[in-house]
Amino acid sequence: xxxxxxxxxxxxxxxxxxxxxxxxxxYAAELSRVLELIRQMNExxxxxxxxxxxxxxxxxxxRADKVTxxxxxxxxxxxxxxxxxxxxxxxxVIE
Amino acid sequence: MTDLHTLSIVGLAEGLRRREYSAAELTQHFMERxxxxxxxxxxxxxLAEEQAAATAEQADVRIAAGDAEPLTGIxxxxxxxxxTDGIRTSCGSKMLDAFIAPYDATVVARLSAAGAVMxxxxxxxxxxxxxSNEASYYGPVRNPWDIERVPGGSSGGSAAVVxxxxxxxxxxxxxxxxxxxxxxxxxxxxxKPTYGRISRYGMVAFASSLDQAGTLSAxxxxxxxxxxxxxxxxxxxxxxxxxxxxxxxxxxDNSLDGLKIGxxxxxxxxxxxxxxxxxxxxxxxxxxxxxxxxxxxSLPHMKVSVxxxxxxxxxxxxxxxxxxxxxRFGYRCENPKDPGDMYARSRxxxxxxxxxxxxxxxxxxxxxxxxxxxxxxxxxxxxVIADDFKRAFDDVDLIVGPTTPETxxxxxxxxxxxxxxxxxxxxxxxxxxxxxxxxxxxxxxxxGLPVGLHxxxxxxxxxxxxxxxxxYQRHTDWHSRVPERFLQEIP
Numbered sequence: 001x002x003x004x005x006x007x008x009x010x011x012x013x014x015x016x017x018x019x020x021x022x023x024x025x026x027y028a029a030e031l032s033r034v035l036e037l038i039r040q041m042n043e044x045x046x047x048x049x050x051x052x053x054x055x056x057x058x059x060x061x062x063r064a065d066k067v068t069x070x071x072x073x074x075x076x077x078x079x080x081x082x083x084x085x086x087x088x089x090x091x092x093v094i095e
Numbered sequence: 096m097t098d099l100h101t102l103s104i105v106g107l108a109e110g111l112r113r114r115e116y117s118a119a120e121l122t123q124h125f126m127e128r129x130x131x132x133x134x135x136x137x138x139x140x141x142l143a144e145e146q147a148a149a150t151a152e153q154a155d156v157r158i159a160a161g162d163a164e165p166l167t168g169i170x171x172x173x174x175x176x177x178x179t180d181g182i183r184t185s186c187g188s189k190m191l192d193a194f195i196a197p198y199d200a201t202v203v204a205r206l207s208a209a210g211a212v213m214x215x216x217x218x219x220x221x222x223x224x225x226x227s228n229e230a231s232y233y234g235p236v237r238n239p240w241d242i243e244r245v246p247g248g249s250s251g252g253s254a255a256v257v258x259x260x261x262x263x264x265x266x267x268x269x270x271x272x273x274x275x276x277x278x279x280x281x282x283x284x285x286x287k288p289t290y291g292r293i294s295r296y297g298m299v300a301f302a303s304s305l306d307q308a309g310t311l312s313a314x315x316x317x318x319x320x321x322x323x324x325x326x327x328x329x330x331x332x333x334x335x336x337x338x339x340x341x342x343x344x345x346x347x348d349n350s351l352d353g354l355k356i357g358x359x360x361x362x363x364x365x366x367x368x369x370x371x372x373x374x375x376x377x378x379x380x381x382x383x384x385x386x387x388x389x390x391x392x393s394l395p396h397m398k399v400s401v402x403x404x405x406x407x408x409x410x411x412x413x414x415x416x417x418x419x420x421x422x423r424f425g426y427r428c429e430n431p432k433d434p435g436d437m438y439a440r441s442r443x444x445x446x447x448x449x450x451x452x453x454x455x456x457x458x459x460x461x462x463x464x465x466x467x468x469x470x471x472x473x474x475x476x477x478x479v480i481a482d483d484f485k486r487a488f489d490d491v492d493l494i495v496g497p498t499t500p501e502t503x504x505x506x507x508x509x510x511x512x513x514x515x516x517x518x519x520x521x522x523x524x525x526x527x528x529x530x531x532x533x534x535x536x537x538x539x540x541x542x543g544l545p546v547g548l549h550x551x552x553x554x555x556x557x558x559x560x561x562x563x564x565x566x567y568q569r570h571t572d573w574h575s576r577v578p579e580r581f582l583q584e585i586p
Contacts, residue, residue, distance in 0.1 A: 003459075008455075011455050011458050011459050011462070012455065014458045014462060015413060015442075015451075015454050015455055015457075015458040016417075016420070016435075016438040016439050016442055017439060017442050017443050017446075017451055017454065017455070018439040018440055018442075018443040019443070019451075027452075027455065030452060030513060031452070031455055031456060031459070033513070033514055034405060034452070034456050034513065034514065034517075035456070035459075037401065037402055037405060037514055037517070038402050038405055038406055038456075038460075038469070039402070040398070040399050040401075040402035041399045041402040041403050041406070041472060041473060041476045042472070043399060044396060044399055044475075044476045044479055046472065046475035046476060046478075046479060049475040049476075049478050049479055050475075050478060051471055051474035051475050051477075051478065052474050052475070052477045052478035052481060053304070053474060054290075054304065054334070054530075055289075055290045055291075055304075055481065055528075055529060055530020055531075055554075056289075056290065056291065056336060056530055056554060058291065058334065058336060060333065061333055063330070072197060075197050076197055079195055079197055081193075081427060090422055091427075091431050091434070091437055093433075093434055
């Protein structure tokens with residue numbers, strides 16, 4: 001399993017990571033080695049095995065649809081990088 | 096006052112009750128030890144001096160009122176993966192360098208309610224991804240036994256502070272060995288409970304189906320006291336398990352007569368260092384002397400646990416860390432052109448090399464068309480690995496082996512070789528995949544460096560693990576050894 005530079009660029013785009021062109025080769029080599037390691041799990045026959053989603057096979061718990069959190073608007077907004085008049089300011093998305 | 100740091104939590108609590116010293120004095124003592132050694136060890140990212148002084152004062156009031164619990168007034172540190180209200184939670188990353196959580200993790204809240212005094216936050220591999228603590232934005236932690244060597248990771252700061260007795264205990268988290276491997280490399284007692292035993296609420300998520308909080312302490316009795324407070328159901332963590340919490344100190348003194356210990360041949364393969372092997376064999380003989388019988392078992396699929404782990408953990412981390420986008424959480428780049436540019440540049444500058452590598456692997460294995468071949472396959476292999484343990488526990492009470500294939504390695508030795516680094520966790524990862532509780536306890540030295548004995552228990556059998564560890568520690572003194580330079584007052 002050897003990843004090409006184009007595949008590395010695709011993965012980086014999907015992961016929303018910017019990778020310098022100069023580092024593509026190193027990423028390709030390192031990720032290929034990790035995928036080579038991962039291939040070891042194909043030695044195990046799992047045809048009749050049920051996938052394990054949780055170590056104790058617990059199921060998703062449900063809770064009543066009730067408000068449990070208290071209003072902490074000011075405390076939470078104080079932690080935002082930019083907030084004004086009760087609004088969170090984010091970079092412009094639409095010109 | 097000068098040798099307070101050599102006492103266990105139990106010893107310190109006795110002194111507090113007898114008023115030999117106050118919680119404020121205790122806090123001062125350990126705070127000074129941290130300040131004097133942090134340039135050397137770099138084990139602590141953030142000190143919480145004001146908060147610690149205030150909490151210690153409250154603890155002294157409780158002690159004076161006769162209202163003290165076993166941890167009231169006991170100083171400890173939290174791994175910087177646990178959210179602490181008002182105090183930075185960096186997770187070892189530039190991404191969260193400026194992040195101040197507006198709430199306490201459940202682990203933090205429970206320990207605070209019990210009266211423990213938080214001194215600060217410990218250094219760690221970025222987002223808990225690493226086995227050497229070299230992948231921290233705040234620089235590597237050094238091993239108190241040899242400062243040219245790594246403390247292990249990712250809870251390397253927590254292991255180092257306990258090894259150097261800068262605090263009697265610290266919290267940690269363990270996704271593939273991140274408590275047990277550094278505990279082994281630093282010669283301290285590390286406990287990773289059953290998956291779901293301790294709430295993950297407020298513990299920054301790495302791989303949600305594997306992550307579990309736990310403890311690093313000088314001995315097993317202290318670990319039992321900490322677990323008594325930390326364990327239990329939490330409505331706020333959907334994977335927390337509603338299972339009764341026993342008093343973990345109740346059976347510490349039970350004899351090991353009749354205990355059946357499984358030894359897996361796979362633990363003593365070609366990759367195991369001779370010095371580690373001989374210490375572990377000696378520890379097993381000691382357990383036999385204490386009444387245990389040994390049975391050979393086989394865990395045939397353990398050899399694929401590292402491969403399986405790097406699918407499950409990487410996939411889950413790529414999903415969990417998608418929230419680190421410069422908007423919802425984390426560092427935001429300067430002057431973004433558009434949202435795409437902002438996400439990509441913020442994430443590229445905010446994350447370090449190892450985190451990016453894991454996100455890339457996770458993104459690849461989850462990308463369209465690959466789910467069955469990777470994540471689903473890994474979840475199937477995970478069941479096969481867990482079934483190996485299930486079969487083994489039909490015949491034995493616990494499984495014993497080495498925690499790590501070798502003792503602490505030197506800084507930079509493996510930093511440029513991810514695969515070699517990943518294999519440091521070869522003996523610990525399977526317990527995470529199977530969700531089982533496990534411990535590492537000091538069992539000797541090889542060429543002056545600590546060796547860890549790995550104990551793996553059945554689901555929710557933490558009390559037995561602690562019992563075995565405590566009995567071993569009653570008859571050995573490896574756990575009370577402290578590196579020479581940290582034994583006395585630090586100059």
